[in-house]
Amino acid sequence: MSGRRGRNSAGIRGPHSALTDYLATHNISAQQIRDSYRQRLQQAEAQAEQESPEAGENGELVQDDDEAEAQAQAQAQTEAESSAMAAERSRKRKRNQEEAIAKIKKGKEAKKKASKKASKKASKKKPRGSDDDDNNDSDYDDDFLNMYKKAKPLPGQLENCELCEKRFTVTPYSKAGPDGGLLCAPCGKAVTKETKATEKAAKPIAVRKARRKIESNRLDGITMRGPKTLQQICIEKLANHSEDIEEFGELPEAIMNRLSEIFSKKRAMNSTTVKLFLRPDMDTVVIHEAAYLETEDFDQIFAVVPEIKRLSLKNCCQFKDGNMEYLIEKAKQLNAIQLLGANLVSNDNWINLFSARGKGLKSLKLEWLDAAFNDEAVQALIEFCPNLERLKLERCKQLGVDSIQAIAKADNLQHLTLRFCKEIPRKELVDLIVSVGHNLRTLCLENFLDNTVDPDDDLLIAIHDTCTHLSKFRFTENHECTDDGYLTLFTNWSNPPLRYIDVNSNRDIDNANPDGPEDIPIGLADAGFKALISHSGSRLEYLSIASCRHISHETFASIFDGEKQYPHLREINMSFCPVVDTQIVAAIFRSCPKIRTVVTFGCFEVQDVIVPRGIVLIGAPRAQDAIEQFGDVVMEFQTMREEMQRVSERVVPVMA
């Protein structure tokens, strides 16, 4: 150890800065300055020793040490003088100088040790501990002490750590403590960590995080005006402390659901936290993200909540045959089941489920199944469960034509959502609509194409002829139906106006001809869109025409002209409709008093829009920085509307 330290101290040079070099060229020796400083310093120390009344009381040992120190100092002085006189510094001499300093330091260390033994007061003469004495000393002493302090952290020296009092070797990397002393390596590390943490907690990151949050909210369509509700703040806080919660107590079901949502979003729904959401008196269990749940946890649900009526588990990867058997045995009241990604349940058990629940089953939603669940299961479902009202089968890879034929026999269906992975002959689909269409409230057909026959609009015509009770209609990703088909569908349709329409991605796909055939437009184009709006515009709440590229600017402008009103429209998605521009977006703000969200991804013509208060504009690639996308401006027509609302509100109670 000592050998190493010796080498260290010998190897370390004094400061040799650019300034030193510069001074040397002007015949000024940094060495000389340093030496004279040291000399002054020694004088001051000697003076302090003489002045302090305790000096005499010091033990012999200390005095001996002082003598040794004085000798070393004298040596240093002579050396310094000679070097000053020579006014030319050789490396060797410098090293000698360093050695001398090291000697002094070592001498002081020895003194320190000795004085520790001898008396506490002697140790006060050590510069660091000499605060008490300093108070009595002159200003000059104070000054010299400060200088001395700076000079102090010389490597190789031993020192007591300021925090933990342990002895350690000073290195160039030793950190200064809170009171100016030195810290040992572990304490130093801890202190650096702390300071870094506090720095991190400071502003810049908060700003970045806030910006992220704002972007996230923008995409979620949340307008950021005013503070959050107290409920929202509490729920978010709870989600951050999900592990510390023991019990929710008697929370209302609506709040439980919101908690479940935010727990799922934050990936905090695991074996421990899921138990918080299970209460024997509940009849609904909804877990939006069940990927972290184990097989046993699913059994828990039915053990704790045997009266369960509605079950919804998304991403329930570990939901196995055993769970299904337990569900069949325990949850006798279950009438609505939604399972996403339950791939470990075998076909036989699906069939068992349908035969066991039988007439009780009213709603079934299954998505993302590829390992099991085939046409036979669907046939069993339709056979055993005649009261099925709601059916959603999306992305179940094994389903094909036989399933469509089976579903056609489900007489009581009111809500039907299908998205198959296999191609279905159009004729079968038309038959399905013809047989179940008259009852449907919801019809969602996504990505149904048929390459085997020439494209025609039979499907749309069948919907037009059969469905008369729809309120939600989704028909997407189709490049076979023509504009004429949509025109036929929405013209003189005995169905009342729709509430929800999603007709995204109905357009021609031909890279060589992006505008589509001119004579017979494919997909939802001008005529179809006009017919759609004139049929449903009065009740429409949600409209998605994303990627319907063949709708012209003219049509948009005539539909959204700022005068015609669409009183219920809350959200519109016009992404990738290249003709949509600033004028149309501005007109939408005026034409739709209840509009909250306007989505315009890929609409490059939308620029410099002033967004009114309470409305979010999402997407708008050219308008990211140029515009304030969160409406802050109160527009004239808004104040007028508010005024009218106030009047009508006042009138109502009088009438009542």
Place this chain on the structure above:
Amino acid sequence: MATINLTEFVTLESSDGFEFKVLRSAACLAGTIKKALDPSYGFREESEGRIKLATINGVTLEKVCEYLYYHQKHAEAKDVPDMEIPPELCLELLIAADYLDI
């Protein structure tokens, strides 16, 4: 309109007897309190300017009042910093917030 006797402050009383005098305008940010104080319904709460909240204890109600003022202060502001809530109070506060409709 019956704006004659509207006091500037109203009193909210907690289940354990603590009383909080709150600006009427702030208190009425809570839907439930607003309804209770609405002159057109003529509840006793309105005439006394005093609402007893038997399900909310003093500690929680204090936080509720803090929120009411916080809400009033930031009503029109954008990017409002969230109010600090001690985690141990969260659940009770959540139930109270649900009850008071804030």
